[in-house]
Amino acid sequence: MDPITAVTHADPYPYYACLRARAGLVFDPGLGLWLASSAAAVAAVLAHPECRVRPPHEPVPRAIAHGAAGRVFARLMRMNDGERQRCPRAAIEPGLQQVHGEEIGQRVTALLPGLPNDLGARLQHCQFRLPVAVVAGLLGFSAQQLPAIAERVADFVACLSPASSQAQLDAAHRAAEQLSRDFTALLGQTPGSPLLQRIVKGFGAEDRDTLIANLIGLLSQTFEASAGLIGNSLCALLKDRHLLAELRAAPSRVDELLAEVQRHDPPVQNTRRFVVAPCTVAGVSLEPGDGVLVLLAAANRDPQLNPEPDRLLLDRQARRSVSFGSGRHQCPGQALALSIASAVVGALVRHSNLEQPLGWTYKPSLNGRIPLFHPLPESR
Template sequence: MDPLTAVTHADPYPYYASLRTRAGLAFDPASGLWLASSAETVAAVLAHPQCRVRPAHEPVPRAIAEGAAGQVFARLMRMNDGERQRCPRAAVEPALGQVHAEDLRQRVSALLPGLPSAASARLHDAQFLLPVAVVAGLLGFPDQPLPALAGLTADFVACLSPTSSPAQLAAAHGAAEQLAVRFAALLDQAPVSPLLQRIVSGFAGQPRDRLIANLIGLLSQAFEASAGLIGNSLCALLGDSRLRAQLRAAPERVDLLLAEVQRIDPPVQNTRRFVVAPCTLAGATLAPGDVVLVLLASANRDPQLNPQPDRLLLERPERRSFSFGSGRHQCPGQALALGIASAVVGALLPHTDLIGPNVGWTYKPSLNGRIPLFHTLPETRR
């Protein structure tokens, strides 16, 4: 196992624990990356001003720089530092914080009957499509184009992966163009969505293309990260019949499950930071061009951060986590993401055909995302 293949391993957490025995930053010659695995080191890297979200020489990945997906990527707040990150965040974060959990539950309940009846397809769409549809609905899109928007978002997120094929990247450019057109049309109407009104107001004085890019970013963030959070919560339930029974008897505790799963088995296992100036960090001397792999999932299980870190405790006191980042790049939609995932898992929980011994899973190939893909087990394996 290595720091990148660990992401989709059945149980990467003993390996992460072995990495934490090294003090400070550790250099991994095989990957050419510095590894930050302890809570203290991860916090230091995420807070350091010389550690940025993109390399100085390549603000947009070369593979998409010349197309529509690259233009959107260049304007995403999470792919920028400084003013291009702070200003959109200041507009988006307060707006997302005003979305109510009951609204999310109602939207999920309304969309759930439209999902496929087959168990594996139903779970897939509940993971990947429902969160995007909920966010799109909150932004003011009518119900009819929501599946199409989710499909375009699925195509667009391919541009965020370094493992995407040329065909996937071409589809991502096309999806970026279509999403931009649809958001432009939505903005040209009189805003009827309270969420969209708040975001537009917060973006006053900023370029319209930056607003549109970050609206696309909201959909893309709702896609794979939410799919991983929902999926890993379902895995926790599938692996523990007593936990399933407990939550079916007390479904109001599903929020506690999501809060703990995002810590113990996070959907985003690592992120990267790119050194832009000489600095000393966690006992290591770094040079411009060095890359730090920030192992968020490892830090979450550091006993210095959370006592009994390998136990899933719904009532964990003072739970601490890096799953949604930290500091200036902490995810502004954390509460929204947890609320949507909780609504989806809560809606699926009563269905024994979806959350029961007849369901298995593998993990989607990825270098940083831990996203289970579910399938129905053959009769002989049940």
């Protein structure tokens, strides 16, 4: 196992504990990257101004640099530092914080009748398509448009993975072009949805291409992060039938489950930072061009961050987590993501036969931990 293959391993956490025991930043010659695995080292890297989200020589991945997906990527706030990150964030974050959980629950409920009957297909739809449909609906797309928007987002997110094939990249470029047209049409409608109005107002003089790119980014971030969070919460329930029974008896505890799962088995296991100037981080001297693999999942289970870190405790006191990042790049939609995932998992607990024997494998990924469910052979 290495820090990349650990992401999709059945249980990577003992391995992460071994990495943490080495403390500080440790160089991995096989990957050619520094590893930050302890809570202190992860916090230091995420906070350091010389550790950026993209290498200066390659602000957009070469594979998509000359297409529509690359043009969107170049403007995403989460793929930039400085003003190109701060300005879009300042426009989008306040609007997201004003979305109420009650409205999210209503939108999830409205989408439930369209779910597949097959349990495996139902779970996958709830992981990937349903959260995107909720956010797209909040932005003002009609119910009839939601399935197509979700499919285009699914195609677009392929461009974010270095492991994507040329066919997937071609589909991502087409999806980026169509999503740009979709948002251009949506922005031409008046009045827009309350959320869209707040975001547009926040952008002020920002150019329309940056606005549209970050609206696409809002949907693309929803896609895989929600899929992992919902999926890993379901894994926790499938492993512990007593916990499933507890949630059915006390549905309000679903929020506590999601809050703990995002710490205990997070959907995004690692992220990267690239050094742009000589600096010292966690006691290690770094040079321009150095890369750091930031092991968020390892830090979450650092005893310095949370006592009894390997236990999944719904009533955990003073829970601390870096799953959504920290500092200037902390996810602006954290509360929204947790609300959507909570509503979806709550609906599945109430309305799906989770007693059916299910297995899962993890979607191939370099940083996302996303289970894909399937019926076990003996259950057929």
